[in-house]
Amino acid sequence: xxxxxxxxxxxxxxxxASLELGCNYSYGGTVNLFWYVQYPGQHLQLLxxxxxxxxxxxxxxxxxxxxxxxxxxxxxRKPSVQWSDxxxxxxxxxxxxxxxxxxxxxxxxxxxx
Amino acid sequence: DGGITQxxxxxxxxxxxxxxxxxxxxxxxxxxYWYRQDPGQGLRLIYYxxxxxxxxxxxxxxxxxxxxxKKESFxxxxxxxxxxxxxxxxxxxxxxxxxxxxxxxxxxTVT
Numbered sequence: 001x002x003x004x005x006x007x008x009x010x011x012x013x014x015x016x017a018s019l020e021l022g023c024n025y026s027y028g029g030t031v032n033l034f035w036y037v038q039y040p041g042q043h044l045q046l047l048x049x050x051x052x053x054x055x056x057x058x059x060x061x062x063x064x065x066x067x068x069x070x071x072x073x074x075x076x077r078k079p080s081v082q083w084s085d086x087x088x089x090x091x092x093x094x095x096x097x098x099x100x101x102x103x104x105x106x107x108x109x110x111x112x113x
Numbered sequence: 114d115g116g117i118t119q120x121x122x123x124x125x126x127x128x129x130x131x132x133x134x135x136x137x138x139x140x141x142x143x144x145x146y147w148y149r150q151d152p153g154q155g156l157r158l159i160y161y162x163x164x165x166x167x168x169x170x171x172x173x174x175x176x177x178x179x180x181x182x183k184k185e186s187f188x189x190x191x192x193x194x195x196x197x198x199x200x201x202x203x204x205x206x207x208x209x210x211x212x213x214x215x216x217x218x219x220x221x222t223v224t
Contacts (some may be wrong), residue, residue, distance in 0.1 A: 034211075044203065044213075046212045046213070049210075090155055100158060103157070106155045
């Protein structure tokens with residue numbers, strides 16, 4: 001079965017610090033990749049996604065992610081975090097069955113003002 | 114997403130009782146999903162349905178059942194056979210570009 005690993009379970013940053021959250025997946029074939037965010041008290045929502053093409057994808061709120069096929073990775077980045085970025089972030093993959101989605105265990109980001 | 118309703122928000126049941134969680138959508142999309150979210154484990158797929166009258170088991174289907182009689186509705190029953198039912202349950206709808214829209218969730222507590 002597909003597996004998705006998020007090695008950073010809890011990250012604490014000060015405002016304006018740079019962010020990188022790791023995501024690795026196991027399937028070696030074609031994948032669709034996603035990052036979702038869950039702000040406190042809100043629904044899970046899509047941050048960005050990668051299907052094909054430019055491996056550097058940009059999402060909402062200044063987030064971006066880079067797909068590195070050779071490393072089976074899809075890391076999330078933001079150059080300068082804000083207090084409002086405090087949330088839990090989930091990486092997800094849907095492969096090889098594109099109708100099924102596999103989520104990582106999540107990373108809780110706490111940004112100190 | 115505002116187009117997905119899950120009720121109730123909090124649900125309490127005694128051990129040994131079946132309980133049904135509601136998920137309704139007005140987004141007019143075909144595919145719907147049920148996930149279970151536990152702290153430190155992310156989201157795990159329970160069941161999914163690509164079309165009315167069809168559904169597939171996810172990775173943790175044991176102790177759960179679903180039905181899909183209408184496009185708008187995908188209820189999940191947590192049966193007494195589920196050994197550890199206390200969790201946060203999320204319903205999702207699949208959009209046209211493989212993005213999932215999630216409901217607000219139901220927190221089930223079984224004592």
